Amino acid sequence: MLMMLPEVQVSDIARWEGQEVTLKGWLYHLRKKGRLVFLLVRDGSGTIQAVVFKKEVAPEVFDLAQSLSQESAIIVRGIVRRDERAPIGYEISVQTVVLVHAATDYPITPKEHGTGFLMDHRHLWLRSAKQQAVLRIRSRMMRACQAFFDDRGFLRLDTPILTPAACEGTTTLFETPYFGETAYLSQSGQLYNEATAMAFGKVYCFGPTFRAEKSKTRRHLTEFWMIEPEMAYADLDDTMDLAEDFLVYLAAQALEHCQQELRTLDRDLSKLEAIQKPFPRITYAEAVELLHSQGHDFEFGSDFGAPDENAISSQFHRPVMIHRWPADCKAFYMKRAPDEPNIVLGVDVIAPDGYGEIIGGGQREDDYGTLEARIEEHKLPRESFEWYLDLRRYGSVPHAGFGLGLERLVTWMAGIHHLRETIPFPRLMDRLQP
């Protein structure tokens, strides 16, 4: 008989007001009050309080309800009732409870826990309200990322994860044996994107990226997701325009679709509402001047560290675009400025409030001879880049693009402190488990 009732989800419980329903889920929390038991039931779509009155149910049902342990799998049958006191506005008046599986000694209690403990129990931590909110935002942002580019005529063409050589030479790569050769896990899809862009015009890839750098900060994962658009017949300004539209769109999507989640996380919505065009665009030289004018000690020509980035971004309430960088601090494929040979047409987008670099990109070198010289300068294995040089042999055009780090985006949108919570199973320098 139980199965004859409509099976409902907490997320659309309002539709079922006054009706008798079945809800399948897990016990998030339980509070007893004599002849009354409150079951907080989590079904993956949300959490609702189910109320069990002793006089309204069979004695064995009340005994069961009273003795349920945290995270036990249960099926609840009852009537959906509107209630002012409920956080989501509705409750279920329970008629029957079925125990599917009894959990014993669930390690994550409603009290405080340290990060190390929670990370060791990441597979269970995912069930907590805050983690659910963050990961729902992640899912929405992934969807929005794809929609944005799909709607603008970009073709999603994913690039390989197993690659024969370093894309950017400088960064450390993960190695893996490959039938007698060595393969490397991709640190960027960009070089391959340039090939598909020359074939399809506007493309993007979206997938995991690997960096074997020993970075131990709240902004680094060894495995993270990156979305990288690339456009043929485009320059630095086109890329900055695109990045700007993109971030404005993403913030709007978060505000439109993640209200509940952002509220769970106590996110200051005005911070997201402030992400509007135009973003300030300053050159590297202007950024250095800004640092100097604030009394910061900074040597022209080096890259900005986290404190420098924060000092710059704190001057603006919107993401700030820093463009035209010294060639020495950027990758070999960056296009040189026609007027200044030591400057490259790259751009970094720094998010406000210390969330740091969220986008990096720019225009690519499209001249065969110049690129060839750069490959030599950087002591890169020429053979591995022959195919890349081919793109400059056959119909080379100005082209540009960028990469956005998904986890950094979600950290920023959700307003949380550490990006390890924005991916279901984070891979960090010192953590491979679970």
Added chain:
RNA sequence: UCCCCUGUAGCUCAGUCGGUAGAGCGAGUGGCUGUUAACCACUGGGUCGGCGGUUCAAGUCCGUCCGGGGGAGCCA
């Protein structure tokens, strides 16, 4: 790789001057008809990270190894 902090009950922590360990929460039992991290009472729960050293005596002091957290550099 470097710098700082830390390791005591299932969890979060306290533990003074070196004298064999405590609290809150969780768990168990009982009570309570509106709780929101409920509350009240009782009960059980410890290789004080490992190894070595100093000492009559080490959670406490010293050495070393291991684990955890935070930060830097580099990057998205």
